[in-house]
Amino acid sequence: MQLPTYIILTQHAEKHAVAGCTQPNLYMFGLAPCRMLEVEKGELRMERIRRVSLIGLGAVGAAYGSRLLMATETELSVVVDRTRKDRYRERPVVVNGQDIAFSYVLPDEDVEPADLVLIAVKYDGLAQALKDIRRHVGPNTIFISLLNGIASEDDIRDVYPNNPILHAVCIAIDAVRSGSDVTFSSLGYISFGDASGQQPDIVERVRELFERAGIGYEVPADILRTMWWKFMINVGINQTSAILRAPYGVFQQSTDAHTVMAMAMREVIAIARQLGIELSEDDIDRFDDVLYAMAPTGKTSMLQDVEAGRPTEVEQLSGRVLQIGRQLGVPTPVNEVLYRAIRAITPASP
Numbered sequence: 564m565q566l567p568t569y570i571i572l573t574q575h576a577e578k579h580a581v582a583g584c585t586q587p588n589l590y591m592f593g594l595a596p597c598r599m600l601e602v603e604k605g606e607l608r609m610e611r612i613r614r615v616s617l618i619g620l621g622a623v624g625a626a627y628g629s630r631l632l633m634a635t636e637t638e639l640s641v642v643v644d645r646t647r648k649d650r651y652r653e654r655p656v657v658v659n660g661q662d663i664a665f666s667y668v669l670p671d672e673d674v675e676p677a678d679l680v681l682i683a684v685k686y687d688g689l690a691q692a693l694k695d696i697r698r699h700v701g702p703n704t705i706f707i708s709l710l711n712g713i714a715s716e717d718d719i720r721d722v723y724p725n726n727p728i729l730h731a732v733c734i735a736i737d738a739v740r741s742g743s744d745v746t747f748s749s750l751g752y753i754s755f756g757d758a759s760g761q762q763p764d765i766v767e768r769v770r771e772l773f774e775r776a777g778i779g780y781e782v783p784a785d786i787l788r789t790m791w792w793k794f795m796i797n798v799g800i801n802q803t804s805a806i807l808r809a810p811y812g813v814f815q816q817s818t819d820a821h822t823v824m825a826m827a828m829r830e831v832i833a834i835a836r837q838l839g840i841e842l843s844e845d846d847i848d849r850f851d852d853v854l855y856a857m858a859p860t861g862k863t864s865m866l867q868d869v870e871a872g873r874p875t876e877v878e879q880l881s882g883r884v885l886q887i888g889r890q891l892g893v894p895t896p897v898n899e900v901l902y903r904a905i906r907a908i909t910p911a912s913p
């Protein structure tokens with residue numbers, strides 16, 4: 564029998580094969596942390612993402628999680644505390660009318676580290692989520708956060724400074740959650756990338772996973788610009804929709820609603836440009852292409868929070884705009900009105 568050949572790569576010199584051997588367990592000696600790639604017929608085979616751990620099974624997490632469950636060669640674990648586990652056992656998560664049999668893991672259970680940790684909680688749950696997934700994190704575990712806003716990647720970096728983190732946002736998904744029932748007509752796509760430009764292999768591995776799972780994606784040339792574009796979108800439509808209690812149809816029909824949304828977006832454009840991120844009026848038009856394709860009955864995540872009486876992510880939207888605007892000396896009066904109005908009608912985050 565012919566043994567497979569392995570190439571051993573150190574974490575910090577992944578481009579340089581440091582040894583070839585036929586005994587995979589050799590990589591235990593002196594080279595950790597490291598990764599192995601199998602060589603097949605003389606060609607390097609990409610190390611596939613096989614173990615995925617997801618935390619946050621709401622609108623976004625359940626929607627993308629249901630796709631990841633269908634990916635071949637992938638094991639998906641959903642990290643939940645005891646209370647949530649009991650709740651999901653009593654009332655299973657339903658996505659587009661189908662009960663989904665997720666595999667739940669408690670934070671203290673012993674597990675193999677994941678290849679990829681996917682985070683889909685709201686911002687006020689992020690600090691706890693980063694504690695709860697600790698047993699799923701090994702030296703090479705990749706992180707992707709699907710949270711809105713521009714802060715979560717830095718928060719992950721603070722807790723897991725040595726792990727690869729890709730930036731990501733989901734665009735044009737119209738998922739709505741009611742209790743543990745999630746429905747969507749479009750999953751949109753995940754725009755993701757490596758802000759450091761140093762980890763093209765990691766981007767490729769995630770791209771290959773999304774292909775296998777049937778999750779739409781794009782890898783833009785400048786992921787930080789895309790993050791700010793999405794931030795502009797959320798500052799505009801999430802906040803205006805929350806105050807007007809307006810689903811997407813209202814923004815498709817009403818020039819007034821659309822104008823308020825665009826006024827809030829323009830303040831993001833102004834601060835972004837001061838920071839060297841070249842957003843412009845065209846970026847509002849680009850969002851219109853997305854907006855007019857969304858289900859008229861669909862609702863932003865912030866409107867869903869308001870209707871469910873939950874705290875909102877306002878501190879991550881206008882809260883951030885006001886903070887950065889003050890630092891840069893850029894006036895942000897529209898966001899100040901939105902900030903105060905949203906805080907007036909919603910409970911504060913714990």
Ligand SMILES: NC(=O)C1=CN([C@@H]2O[C@H](COP(=O)(O)OP(=O)(O)OC[C@H]3O[C@@H](n4cnc5c(N)ncnc54)[C@H](OP(=O)(O)O)[C@@H]3O)[C@@H](O)[C@H]2O)C=CC1
Nearest residue numbers: 619620621622623643683684685688692710711738740864
């Ligand atoms: N909804 C949408 O269409 C979109 C949302 N987003 C962004 O994605 C992120 C998630 O939003 P969304 O899915 O709507 O939020 P949801 O409120 O629907 O879901 C968040 C989920 O995380 C769970 N959760 C929180 N903390 C933990 C924890 N420690 N362990 C396990 N589960 C936990 C919550 O459980 P529980 O309910 O029990 O507290 C809830 O099920 C937000 O940042 C949002 O802005 C981005 C694009 C679109």
Ligand SMILES: CC(C)(CO)C(=O)C(=O)O
Nearest residue numbers: 734735736737862863864
């Ligand atoms: C862009 C939008 C409005 C829908 O995907 C969103 O990000 C949200 O609802 O939070």
